[in-house]
Amino acid sequence: MKIGIPKEIKTNENRVALVPAGAEALASAGHTVIVEEGAGLGSGFSDALYLAAGAQIARKAAAVWAEADLIVKVKEPIESEWEHIRPGQVIFTYFHFAASEQLTRAHMASGAVCIAYETVELPSRELPLLTPMSEVAGRMAVQEGAKYLEKLYGGRGILLGGVPGVPPARVVILGGGVVGVNAAKMAAGLGASVVILDVSLERLRYLSDVMPANVQLIFSDRHTLLKQIARADLVIGAVLVHGAVAPKLIRREDINIMRKGAVIVDVSIDQGGCVETMHPTTHENPTFIVEGVIHYGVANMPGGVPITSTLALTNATLPYVLQLAKKGYRHALRGSPALLKGLNIVGGKVTHRKVAEAFGLGYHPAESMID
Numbered sequence: 001m002k003i004g005i006p007k008e009i010k011t012n013e014n015r016v017a018l019v020p021a022g023a024e025a026l027a028s029a030g031h032t033v034i035v036e037e038g039a040g041l042g043s044g045f046s047d048a049l050y051l052a053a054g055a056q057i058a059r060k061a062a063a064v065w066a067e068a069d070l071i072v073k074v075k076e077p078i079e080s081e082w083e084h085i086r087p088g089q090v091i092f093t094y095f096h097f098a099a100s101e102q103l104t105r106a107h108m109a110s111g112a113v114c115i116a117y118e119t120v121e122l123p124s125r126e127l128p129l130l131t132p133m134s135e136v137a138g139r140m141a142v143q144e145g146a147k148y149l150e151k152l153y154g155g156r157g158i159l160l161g162g163v164p165g166v167p168p169a170r171v172v173i174l175g176g177g178v179v180g181v182n183a184a185k186m187a188a189g190l191g192a193s194v195v196i197l198d199v200s201l202e203r204l205r206y207l208s209d210v211m212p213a214n215v216q217l218i219f220s221d222r223h224t225l226l227k228q229i230a231r232a233d234l235v236i237g238a239v240l241v242h243g244a245v246a247p248k249l250i251r252r253e254d255i256n257i258m259r260k261g262a263v264i265v266d267v268s269i270d271q272g273g274c275v276e277t278m279h280p281t282t283h284e285n286p287t288f289i290v291e292g293v294i295h296y297g298v299a300n301m302p303g304g305v306p307i308t309s310t311l312a313l314t315n316a317t318l319p320y321v322l323q324l325a326k327k328g329y330r331h332a333l334r335g336s337p338a339l340l341k342g343l344n345i346v347g348g349k350v351t352h353r354k355v356a357e358a359f360g361l362g363y364h365p366a367e368s369m370i371d
């Protein structure tokens with residue numbers, strides 16, 4: 001099979017979907033790997049390394065898209081890439097369709113086979129291709145939050161960990177999944193006073209066993225949430241309802257109960273965000289202010305630390321890429337219930353229930369579309 005790796009062109013996105021070791025694994029299994037010139041540079045991988053691994057280098061993105069049967073990317077194809085997509089071409093990447101009707105309709109119209117990293121799901125309900133990026137984003141949310149709490153950046157001017165004799169900052173984390181836990185570990189490690197709010201009692205029970213003493217676990221309802229955000233210095237949005245648009249937990253009218261100079265880092269912005277006043281931002285312009293509260297809504301946070309993120313992502317995606325390349329998408333999906341859950345759109349039909357529901361589109365079960 002011909003596998004194409006275009007250079008990521010979303011603003012400040014420096015990750016790449018395949019490292020030279022992955023190219024070597026595919027090439028030695030008899031596949032052709034075509035990497036766009038310079039695609040790996042942002043993550044520290046030169047074209048020479050890909051060539052040495054047995055890949056070909058294409059000068060232009062158009063050539064990669066035109067040649068490849070399977071396109072492996074990091075972020076969803078942006079508008080300027082849509083013209084390249086061919087009917088029947090398999091695209092394996094993060095799509096987050098439920099957050100954008102325009103993106104969904106464009107991919108329906110393309111006739112491509114869209115397999116979304118973020119909805120590949122193991123029987124344990126773990127999302128193995130979202131987990132590594134959630135680990136990165138959760139940890140980074142605390143670094144970014146700490147930075148914007150500094151006075152120079154418009155924040156309250158409070159140090160996360162405080163110092164002896166001075167209380168630490170209060171960090172409130174909405175959602176105790178992978179992002180939430182990684183954020184909590186970092187914030188707690190720095191000495192902050194941390195609260196995780198979640199609606200899953202099972203999750204809260206588990207977390208109460210493994211989290212350090214400066215992390216409080218509280219069941220989330222609206223009353224509790226308002227009480228917590230009113231006292232917070234840093235709020236981290238980390239909720240997820242698999243495949244669906246994020247619930248708006250902080251409403252527009254709630255912002256003015258927060259402290260001036262407090263910071264919200266809404267990691268769930270890639271699924272539409274859990275804060276009504278949030279909108280997606282970029283690494284170039286990461287923040288904006290509403291009612292004195294700093295809003296950070298970068299939708300591709302791991303793109304800011306591409307060396308860590310590329311390695312973490314490709315460790316997780318490569319086994320699936322190898323299956324798709326070896327068996328073709330129909331056989332690969334039939335043989336892997338986890339990968340089948342990743343199928344979101346095929347031949348113009350939506351095969352993920354939550355994506356169909358988000359935009360009132362017809363839903364076609366994935367199983368019925370791969371015979």
Ligand SMILES: NC(=O)c1ccc[n+]([C@@H]2O[C@H](COP(=O)([O-])OP(=O)(O)OC[C@H]3O[C@@H](n4cnc5c(N)ncnc54)[C@H](O)[C@@H]3O)[C@@H](O)[C@H]2O)c1
Pocket residue numbers: 118130131133134135137174175176177178179180197198199200203220238239240241246247249266267268269270271298299300301302
């Ligand atoms: N911005 C970025 O760069 C970036 C990077 C990685 C992940 N993400 C996003 O971060 C979000 C979280 O990902 P994750 O891997 O931690 O998901 P996860 O499934 O591991 O955890 C989500 C948690 O949210 C909880 N939850 C659901 N509804 C809730 C509610 N109403 N109130 C409180 N808690 C609720 C769930 O019980 C679960 O514990 C996702 O939207 C993911 O796409 C964004």
